[in-house]
Structures are given as structure tokens and as C-alpha cells.
Amino acid sequence: MTPSTTATAVTPLELELASPGVKLYERQKLLGQVAAGAVSLAALALLAFAAGPALDRGVRGLTGPGPWLRLAVLAVLYGAALEALALPAAFWSGFVLEHRYGLSNETFGAWLKRGLKGGLVGGPIGLLVLLGLYALLRHGGPYWWLWAAAAWLAVRLVLGYLLPVVGLPLFYGVTRLEDAALLRRLRGLAEGTGLAVEGIYRLGLSAETRKANAAVTGLGRARRVLLGDTLLEQLTPEEIAVVFAHEVGHHVHRHRGKALLAEALLTAGGLGLVAAVLPGVAAGLGYPADAGPAYADPATLPLFRLALAVVALLPAPLLLALSRWFERQSDRYALRRTGLPGAFRSALIKVARLNKLDPDPPALVVWLFDSHPPIRQRLALAAP
Numbered sequence: 604m605t606p607s608t609t610a611t612a613v614t615p616l617e618l619e620l621a622s623p624g625v626k627l628y629e630r631q632k633l634l635g636q637v638a639a640g641a642v643s644l645a646a647l648a649l650l651a652f653a654a655g656p657a658l659d660r661g662v663r664g665l666t667g668p669g670p671w672l673r674l675a676v677l678a679v680l681y682g683a684a685l686e687a688l689a690l691p692a693a694f695w696s697g698f699v700l701e702h703r704y705g706l707s708n709e710t711f712g713a714w715l716k717r718g719l720k721g722g723l724v725g726g727p728i729g730l731l732v733l734l735g736l737y738a739l740l741r742h743g744g745p746y747w748w749l750w751a752a753a754a755w756l757a758v759r760l761v762l763g764y765l766l767p768v769v770g771l772p773l774f775y776g777v778t779r780l781e782d783a784a785l786l787r788r789l790r791g792l793a794e795g796t797g798l799a800v801e802g803i804y805r806l807g808l809s810a811e812t813r814k815a816n817a818a819v820t821g822l823g824r825a826r827r828v829l830l831g832d833t834l835l836e837q838l839t840p841e842e843i844a845v846v847f848a849h850e851v852g853h854h855v856h857r858h859r860g861k862a863l864l865a866e867a868l869l870t871a872g873g874l875g876l877v878a879a880v881l882p883g884v885a886a887g888l889g890y891p892a893d894a895g896p897a898y899a900d901p902a903t904l905p906l907f908r909l910a911l912a913v914v915a916l917l918p919a920p921l922l923l924a925l926s927r928w929f930e931r932q933s934d935r936y937a938l939r940r941t942g943l944p945g946a947f948r949s950a951l952i953k954v955a956r957l958n959k960l961d962p963d964p965p966a967l968v969v970w971l972f973d974s975h976p977p978i979r980q981r982l983a984l985a986a987p
Contacts, residue, residue: 618979635695636972638692639692644912646688647909651888656889677904679726681908701812705813706812706813739751739754763821768827775807777805777807780804780835788844789828798855802828804827805832805835806831808833809832813957815954819853830847839949841943841946843950844943845941846950848937848941849933849934849936853929856933862929873917874914923970924970945987952982960978962982
């Protein structure tokens with residue numbers, strides 16, 4: 604299906620206040636996400652401060668005292684347990700609510716299959732990363748945390764090359780966009796920006812959701828522009844051009860590199876904090892220290908994971924604020940590049956309605972959870 608050819612003026616250029624149903628959906632969605640995270644943190648705390656050493660002794664009896672097999676077995680056990688504990692909240696938030704509010708096209712079987720596939724893809728990657736991290740813990744010396752931050756950045760870069768090409772097609776249909784007129788328009792917007800993309804693709808989101816989305820993914824020659832089929836079917840060519848120009852804006856302002864640099868610095872700081880604080884905590888709790896620092900033994904895995912989760916939460920509002928700043932820059936770029944303020948406003952209004960977004964969320968919710976500015980603030984950038 605080609606993009607809608609309806610004139611942009613058909614969509615009112617003012618967005619109404621969110622209905623009680625939309626506000627309830629947003630609150631319930633947020634509640635489900637917070638509940639899943641809280642359950643995981645509580646379970647990690649219980650394992651770290653009480654049950655972890657006993658479970659490790661049981662696993663030692665099966666694997667022997669060697670660290671690597673024991674670490675792998677503990678990682679699988681803890682990972683499976685945490686996923687099972689978070690499953691009810693994830694199911695309620697990701698399946699029940701989406702169907703209740705008419706946002707999902709996914710059957711239960713498809714939802715379950717997607718979750719299992721995600722575990723089969725993400726599980727081995729996570730295990731390899733964990734093994735590498737513990738190798739640095741045991742053999743990286745006092746500055747293991749710097750090596751770990753550098754390794755984290757390298758992993759992010761490698762996955763940035765591979766996931767758009769190898770990983771994404773495992774979950775969604777990805778086909779090249781065939782609308783010649785739209786392709787000419789979009790390629791024209793990319794000219795002169797230095798944005799080299801492998802291709803512009805139609806992303807098959809409609810089998811799963813009625814929400815609209817778009818993104819530029821990947822790095823280098825693997826960079827792809829992805830336009831959700833839901834977006835292509837609901838927006839006009841002018842509106843799609845504005846959305847595309849917004850994504851081009853992220854490239855022009857080098858947001859991907861800046862975000863990675865910020866995350867790398869914060870990761871190094873967080874790991875440094877773990878390295879400074881955790882040895883005394885681990886020793887005080889009686890964790891073994893048969894190799895390297897007191898928290899390098901696999902027995903400390905839940906304690907180490909808890910510490911990493913906590914230090915990841917601390918800078919999260921800063922990273923979200925940075926993301927919102929980037930989004931505003933890209934919005935301004937899209938307006939300058941296209942000169943289509945009406946299409947900009949109508950595109951945002953359509954997306955807000957399709958995705959059931961509250962245009963006026965509470966400031967605290969924005970600060971703690973939102974990577975994009977509120978829709979109302981984004982619309983104000985193109986006020987008539």
C-alpha cells in the first residue's frame with residue numbers, strides 16, 4: 604500500500620486534550636513497566652543479600668568449584684528466574700493493555716513466540732558479555748572497570764552493525780521501499796547531509812501493532828532507514844518527508860555518536876563506583892574471594908547485577924534529558940529542511956492519536972521516563 608494522498612489540511616492542526624481513556628492507558632502502561640522493574644530489583648536484592656550464597660553452594664555440587672561453568676549455570680538460572688518473575692507484569696503491559704485499547708494485532712501465540720525468540724537471540728549474547736565481564740574482573744587488575752567500559756562501547760558498535768541486518772529481520776518483515784516518487788523525495792532530503800544509507804526499508808510492524816514508528820538504525824554501511832508500514836499507510840507523502848527529515852537531523856547533529864560517548868562515560872563512572880564500593884560490601888556479606896577481588900567469584904553474580912542495575916538507574920534522567928534535547932534539535936532541523944510546518948504538525952498529531960500518546964504528561968513522568976518531549980511542546984515549534 605502506498606502512503607495516503609489525502610491533503611495534510613484534512614488533519615486538524617490542533618491536538619485535543621487527551622481523553623480519560625488515553626490517560627488511563629498511559630498510567631497503566633507505566634505502572635506495568637515500573638512493576639516489572641521493581642520486581643526484578645527486589646528479586647536481585649533478595650538473592651544478593653540472602654539466597655545467593657546458598658544457591659551457589661548447590662550449583663558447586665553439580666559443576667565443581669571451577670568458575671566458568673558455574674558462572675554460566677548461575678547466569679542461566681538467575682536469568683530464567685528473573686524473567687519468570689517479571690513475566691506477569693510484562694504480559695499485562697505488553698499484551699493485555701495493548702489489546703484492551705485496540706493497539707495490538709498480535710495473537711497470544713505470536714506474542715509468546717516473539718518473547719521466546721528474543722530470549723534465544725539475546726540470551727547467548729548476554730551470556731557472552733557476562734563471561735567477558737567476569738574475565739575482566741578476575742584478570743583486568745584494579746582498572747578492570749575502564750577496560751569493561753571500553754569493551755561495552757565495542758560491543759555496542761559491533762551490534763550496531765549487525766542487528767539491523769541480522770537481528771531485526773528475525774522479528775519483523777523488512778522489505779525495500781518500492782514507491783519511486785516517495786524514494787526520490789526522501790533521497791533528496793538526504794542529499795548534501797553526508798548521510799549514506801544502505802537503503803530505505805518498509806518495516807512490517809502491522810502484524811504486531813497499530814502504532815506508527817520510524818528510525819535510522821545501524822552504523823556505517825549497515826545504516827538503514829526504517830519506516831513502519833503503519834506509518835506509511837496513515838501519513839501523507841509530505842508528512843512522511845517530515846518524519847524522514849527528523850531522522851536525517853539525528854545524523855546531521857551526530858546524535859548517535861554523542862549519545863554513545865555520553866553512555867560510555869557514564870558507564871565508566873558507574874563501573875568505577877561499583878569497583879570502589881562493592882569489595883567491602885561483598886566481603887561483609889561473606890562472599891568468597893578465591894580469585895581476584897571479593898566480588899569476582901560467580902557466587903556474587905546477583906550482588907554484582909544489583910549493583911549494576913542501581914548505578915544504571917542513577918544517570919537515567921540525565922540520558923533521557925539528553926535524548927529529549929536531541930529530539931528537539933531534530934524537530935527544528937526537519938522544519939528547516941522541509942519548510943512544511945503544517946505537515947510537521949499533522950504528522951505529530953496523527954502519530955499521537957495512533958499511539959494513544961498523552962500530549963500533556965506530568966512533568967515528573969517526562970523527567971523520569973520519557974525519551975521524547977511531550978507532543979504539545981513539539982507542536983509548539985511549528986505554531987502557526
